[in-house]
Amino acid sequence: MTATEFVDLRSTHLTLRDELDRAWAAALDSSDFIGGSTVVAFENAWATACGTREAIGVANGTDALELALRAMSIGRGDDVIVPTNTFFATPEAVVAVGARPVFVDVDPSDLLVTAAIIEAAITHTTAAVIPVHLYGQLAPMADIVEVADRHGVRVVEDAAQAHLAERDGRIAGGWGAAGAFSFYPGKNLGALGDGGAIVTDDHVLADRVRSIANHGRRLDSKYVHDVVGRNSRLDALQAAVLSVKLERLAEWNTHRRVVASWYADALTDSPIEPIRRGTSDDVFHLYVARTPHRDRLIEHLSRHQIGAGVHYPLPCHLQPAFESIEPLSLPIAERAATELISLPMHPHLTESDVLRVVETIAEFFRGCNVD
Numbered sequence: 104m105t106a107t108e109f110v111d112l113r114s115t116h117l118t119l120r121d122e123l124d125r126a127w128a129a130a131l132d133s134s135d136f137i138g139g140s141t142v143v144a145f146e147n148a149w150a151t152a153c154g155t156r157e158a159i160g161v162a163n164g165t166d167a168l169e170l171a172l173r174a175m176s177i178g179r180g181d182d183v184i185v186p187t188n189t190f191f192a193t194p195e196a197v198v199a200v201g202a203r204p205v206f207v208d209v210d211p212s213d214l215l216v217t218a219a220i221i222e223a224a225i226t227h228t229t230a231a232v233i234p235v236h237l238y239g240q241l242a243p244m245a246d247i248v249e250v251a252d253r254h255g256v257r258v259v260e261d262a263a264q265a266h267l268a269e270r271d272g273r274i275a276g277g278w279g280a281a282g283a284f285s286f287y288p289g290k291n292l293g294a295l296g297d298g299g300a301i302v303t304d305d306h307v308l309a310d311r312v313r314s315i316a317n318h319g320r321r322l323d324s325k326y327v328h329d330v331v332g333r334n335s336r337l338d339a340l341q342a343a344v345l346s347v348k349l350e351r352l353a354e355w356n357t358h359r360r361v362v363a364s365w366y367a368d369a370l371t372d373s374p375i376e377p378i379r380r381g382t383s384d385d386v387f388h389l390y391v392a393r394t395p396h397r398d399r400l401i402e403h404l405s406r407h408q409i410g411a412g413v414h415y416p417l418p419c420h421l422q423p424a425f426e427s428i429e430p431l432s433l434p435i436a437e438r439a440a441t442e443l444i445s446l447p448m449h450p451h452l453t454e455s456d457v458l459r460v461v462e463t464i465a466e467f468f469r470g471c472n473v474d
């Protein structure tokens with residue numbers, strides 16, 4: 104029996120081995136390791152791919168969120184609305200700038216935040232909202248931007264799981280005032296290490312991010328620092344890798360959609376329920392379903408060498424790190440956290456891999472008295 108891995112970076116890099124070797128060799132020869140033409144080339148390519156005027160490479164996705172908020176002068180005294188069903192980095196970035204995360208629940212169908220949920224949480228101290236395009240699904244951005252604009256609230260998209268997800272010709276990251284991306288290796292577009300980017304149409308905001316991410320340097324000066332910034336830059340070696348992988352991203356996303364359609368067909372009569380609106384804007388970073396028998400199902404899959412995960416087992420508002428905020432009840436996300444299971448999803452899965460996963464799930468439900 105061959106294992107079915109949850110993600111398969113080895114296969115990705117095997118198919119690109121020669122191109123990656125050449126890209127690294129070129130980066131070594133140039134000896135520009137921080138900034139320089141390799142980084143600029145990737146930033147330009149990423150801005151073009153996202154349909155935005157600017158892209159700024161940074162050290163990781165968490166920094167991308169933090170730097171976007173800082174460049175908007177969001178900090179102490181400000182509230183930032185965040186869906187509780189997200190990776191911890193989303194509220195972490197809010198706390199890093201000195202603002203307060205205000206956790207909200209999600210829609211039961213796709214587990215994304217909605218405009219109505221956001222509007223109900225807006226107060227006079229709300230400075231921004233961070234919609235998260237979870238699992239590769241775009242949040243309902245047209246409605247969210249409309250509500251945010253009406254209340255004078257900034258929108259920073261957490262697009263770390265939604266590279267090139269698109270609706271009505273507009274791409275993830277290009278809807279709000281800024282979009283934050285992670286290039287963590289397992290993301291749809293991943294580096295060989297950490298990386299991130301901010302995309303925006305606002306040149307002033309982009310220059311503020313560039314300065315803050317580079318020790319607050321004045322952009323045309325090496326030793327004049329306009330603000331106390333920090334160091335959060337995308338390495339040239341990672342930019343070289345990302346430029347190579349970006350050429351395949353659309354093709355990989357297409358294959359993820361095909362894998363998802365195999366799952367959807369095969370799971371039609373299954374007791375586990377996929378979390379999807381099934382719209383074409385989805386880039387399927389993860390393939391998530393729910394079942395009350397989640398923990399035992401994961402054990403069963405693991406015994407059959409099938410990798411599965413949980414995104415996420417503990418909603419952010421229940422994390423020990425946020426114990427000091429007022430106790431909150433966000434029942435939709437809390438219940439989902441006990442039931443969610445992420446099945447193997449990556450661009451190298453075959454239809455027979457998917458059928459084996461689904462058959463192993465069926466065997467679990469036949470074998471135990473669960474109902």
Ligand SMILES: *Cc1c(COP(=O)(O)O)cnc(C)c1O
Nearest residue numbers: 163164165190192263285286287
């Ligand atoms: C991965 C991820 C991040 C953080 O990205 P890093 O590059 O790991 O810092 C933020 N938000 C979401 C939703 C993510 O999935």
